[in-house]
Amino acid sequence: MSADKSKTLLLGVDLGGTDTKLGLVSDAGKILDQMKIPTRADKPARDVIERIAAALKKLLKRNRVQPADILGIGFGSPGPLSTKRGVVIDTPNLGWKNVPVRTWLRELIDLPMVLHNDANAAAYGEFWKGAGRGSEVMVLYTLGTGVGGGICLNNDLWVGPGENAAELGHMVINFNGPQCPCGNYGCLEAHASAKAVVRNALGEIAMGRETSLRKLKLEDVTAKRVFEAAKAGDKVAQRIFHRVGWALGLASGNLVNILNAEMFVFGGAMSGAWEFLYDAIVEGCRASILAMPISKIKFVRAQLGENAGIIGAAGLALKEFGA
C-alpha cells in the first residue's frame, strides 16, 4: 500500500443493528471526535450507507479535516462478510444480503476503506489500544445475547482463509449438551450467552430451587435480572453465572491447547457480571489446559467499552493503508 507519511488521521465506523458509531481517530488510537447516528435498518442498505457517508463528512467538517488528510476508513459490520471483496454477505439483524459497502462508500466519499467483522474490529481495538496490548495471542469474547469473538496473533487480526475465523461461540464443548440457536448441540454460546443464563434460571425454577427469581413473570426472567439477583446474594443466581464462567474457562483452555492463547479479554454486556465469572473462568481453564501453566494465562475485562469497534476499525485501516 502506498502511504503518505503526512496523513495521520483515520475514520472508524461501527455499524450496529440499532445505532452506528463513527469516530475520527489519530494514528495513536485516540478518538479525536465521535458521533452516533441511528442505523435505520428498516431502510434500504444504500440509504444506510448514504447516511453514514454524510455523517462522516460532517465529522470531518466540524473538525476542519479534509478527506485528503485521512489515511483511510475502517468499517466494522455484523458478518458474515468479505474483507477481500468489501461486501457484507448476509446479516440477519440488518436484513442485508451481498451489500457492496466498499464500492458504495467509495462513490460517496473518496477514501480507501477496509471492511471487517464487528467482533473482529473490537478484538483488534482491544489488542491495539486496550486490555490486550502487548500479548502474543489474544482472544476477545463478546458476551451478549450470543457469544462472538476475535483472535489476534502475529501482531495482526486472524480472519482466516475463509474470512470467518473466530466464531468462538460455536466451538462445541459438550456435544451431548443443550441445543444452540445455530442448531448444533453444546456450543459455547449454548452455555455462556445471555440466553443460556435465562435457560439455566428457568431450569432452576422448574426444579423448585429456592431463588428470588421464582417471583418473576416468565418474560421478566432476563440475564440482567439474574445478575441483579446474584448481586443481592441469591446463591442460585450466582451459581448460574459460575457455570457460564466455567464454560468460558473451558473453551479458553481449548484455545490454550490449540494456539497457546495467553490473553483472554471479555467484553459485551454480560461481562458486567465479572465478579461472578472470574473465579469460575480460571477454574474451568485450569481443568482443561495441558502443558501451559495457568499462571501464564491472563483473563481480563475489556477496556475500551463501546469504543472498541471504532478504535479497532481505525487501527485496521491504519494497518491496511498506513506506512
Add this chain to the structure above:
Amino acid sequence: MSADKSKTLLLGVDLGGTDTKLGLVSDAGKILDQMKIPTRADKPARDVIERIAAALKKLLKRNRVQPADILGIGFGSPGPLSTKRGVVIDTPNLGWKNVPVRTWLRELIDLPMVLHNDANAAAYGEFWKGAGRGSEVMVLYTLGTGVGGGICLNNDLWVGPGENAAELGHMVINFNGPQCPCGNYGCLEAHASAKAVVRNALGEIAMGRETSLRKLKLEDVTAKRVFEAAKAGDKVAQRIFHRVGWALGLASGNLVNILNAEMFVFGGAMSGAWEFLYDAIVEGCRASILAMPISKIKFVRAQLGENAGIIGAAGLALKEFGA
C-alpha cells in the same frame, strides 16, 4: 540467520521411544539417504545423543558429505520441549527431564540445530512436501495410542508463545464425557485414540451387542483387532470407528470455526482405518461448522508415512538456517 547458498543439504532426526530415524535430506525435501537406530531409552540421555551424533556422522560419511555442506540439523523429539532453548523438558516415554539436546549435539557435531516437537515436525513435513501442500491453514492429527497434532498457518508451523500449541488431543468436545488419560473429561483423545476404540469395544461387549469381538480374551481386544473385525463386516466394530471419525470431524469443525482451518491431514497407525473414518469425519464436521462451507474443507490421509518426521525436521532446519 546467515545462509550459505552453496549449502543445500539438511539432516533430519526423528527421535522415538523405540527407534530413532535419521535422514540426509535435500532442500527440495527429498530423502537422499536414511537410517534407523534403536533409541535405547534405558540408557542415559547423553548416551542416546552420542549415538545419534555418531549415526549422523556415519550417514554423512557414507554419502561423502562434509559437515560443512550441511545447512543444519532438524531434530524432532517427544515433548514438552523448548525450541528457543533447545531443551527437552519432560518426556515420560524416554524418561528425560531437562535434557539440553542442542548444546550436547553441538559439542559432538558442529552444526546448527533446531529442536521441535515430533508431531509438529511431522505436521510441517506434510505441509511442506506431503498431503498439506499449498494449504493456508493445515491441521495434522497423529492417531495412535493418543491423539497428537500440529498446525501450520502463515506458511509456518504454529508453536505458540508457550511453545506447546497444537495439543489437539486435549481439546474438550464433551465435558460430561469419558475421562481422558490426562485426567480431564471429554477430550478428543478420549474419543478418538486407540484406547478409546478399545473402551468402546469393551462397552459394546458389556452391553451384550452381537459382535465377533465377544470371543476375544480381554487382553486381545485392541484397536487393530477391532479394525480387522470391521474389515470382516462386523457392524458393531464399524460403528466404533464411525464414532471415532465423528469426534474427529466435530473437533475439526471447531478448528474451522476458530481458525478457518481448511486442510485436515490424518496420520498415525489409526488412520489405517480410513475407510471406516472418512464419511463420519465429514458428517461430524458438517454438524459443527458455522460459516465455512463443507465443500471448501479437505480431509485427507497423510502421504509421507514414517518419513514425515525426518522430512519435516529437515524442512524446519531449512526454514531456520536457510536463505
